[in-house]
Amino acid sequence: MTINKIPSSYRIPLFCAVTLLFWMSMYTSVPIMAPYVEFLGGNHQLAGWIVGMYGISQMLLRIPVGIMSDRFHKRKLFITFGLFFTAIGGLGLWITHDFTWILILRALAGAAAATWVDFTVLFTSYYKHEESTKAIGTISFFNSLGQVLGILSAGWAADSLGWEAAFILGALLGVLGFIGSFFLIEKIEPDAPKITMRAIGNVAADRTLLFVSLLAILSQVLIFATVFGFTPVYATSLGADKFSLSLLSLFANVPVALASLFGGRKWAAKYGEKRMVVWGFVLMGIFTFTIPFTHHLWVLMVTQAFAGFGRGLSFTLLMGMSIKHMPAEKRATAMGFFQAIYGLGMFVGPVLMGVIGDWFSLNQGFIVLGILGVFSALLSQWFVRVTPKIPAVQSSGSTAAL
Helix, strand or coil, rough: CCCCCCHHHHHHHHHHHHHHHHHHHHHHCCCCHHHHHHCCCCCCCHCCCCCCHHHHCCCHHHHHHHHHHHHHHHHHHHHHHHHHHHHHHHHHHHHCCHHHHHHHHHHEEEEEHHHHHHHHHHHHHCCHHHHHHHHHHHHHHHHHHHHHHHHHHHHHHHHHHHHHHHHHHHHHHHHHHHHHHCCCCCCCCCCCCCCCCHHHHHCCCHHHHHHHHHHHHHHHHHHHHHHHHHHHHHHHCCCCCCCHHHHHHHHHHHHHHHHHHHHHHHHHHHHHHHHHHHHHHHHHHHHHHHHHHHHHHHHHHHHHHHHHHHHHHHHHHHHHHHHHHCCCCHHHHHHHHHHHHHHHHHHHHHHHHHHHHCCHHHHHHHHHHHHHHHHHHHHHHHHHHCCCCCCCCCCCCCCCCC
């Protein structure tokens, strides 16, 4: 049986399972990193830099990863390396308490996350070209579900056995995903051209790609300054313990998974991609702005659920829009540009919030971020356009349904 004849009943569930393990491994540490650094004696700024390092290494690596992927058509290889790095990162965090090494390990985690370029592009290759948004919605659901399960399991481990138990768990999940990645199906189009320097320049100058990437930066600023940054710190001021922090992340991420699934697969087609992006930013902005005015932990969790729903709507569709209009041989490069550019938001968000928190207060930072979310909704309303579909020749084995 040739690769292109592998039944979809095998390749899609396997890919989703490996994706689940990848993000479970990654998110045993992402949401607890800021409070963990402060537990070790670091201040807000140091916590912001360590959290932000995860984003800046992605920003630096995702474009090269995308270009090499389109050049050599070896998407599976990058996925395997990504899972290897997640396992090493978890193991390292368990071993060391030194802030310099923690900073380096978060950069390594960012390098692992940079391979998300190849996850998304390989998975969309299993679908028809015009079904990119549907494919992104599906894989984003397992992305979010993996984050939720990773957060929950890490919260239980940290609360029962200590912070380091969460990192050991992340390493074990990474190893399982690493093993599973060897059985993924590489999907290569017949006679697929290798991307050229001229084509790379055309991708980099694409207006649709640049604008949705700008919006994605703003989205990631909001996300990594709040739920993956300093919302857990605010929650501890309300009396949250380790397990409560995991519940907070659960409330923030379950709606992301649901919005990713239904927004990408159903609502975008019914109501329009632009409308979903706009309302996603509105929800994120409003319910970030309200954080300083919540004085009960359960109310904070509710606000983060609404913000998470908005995040799932807007970001999933922006990701799909970044490659929907691109021909197959440019897709990994385009996704690399998109993910590299929004990596800037992963870095700027927590660093900015850390500076505001030390110079003024976290409350003022949340208010500024809430205003930024509403402003992002206005930008989306003014400038997002529905992109045309580019016809592409697909092999007979290229379509699949979950």
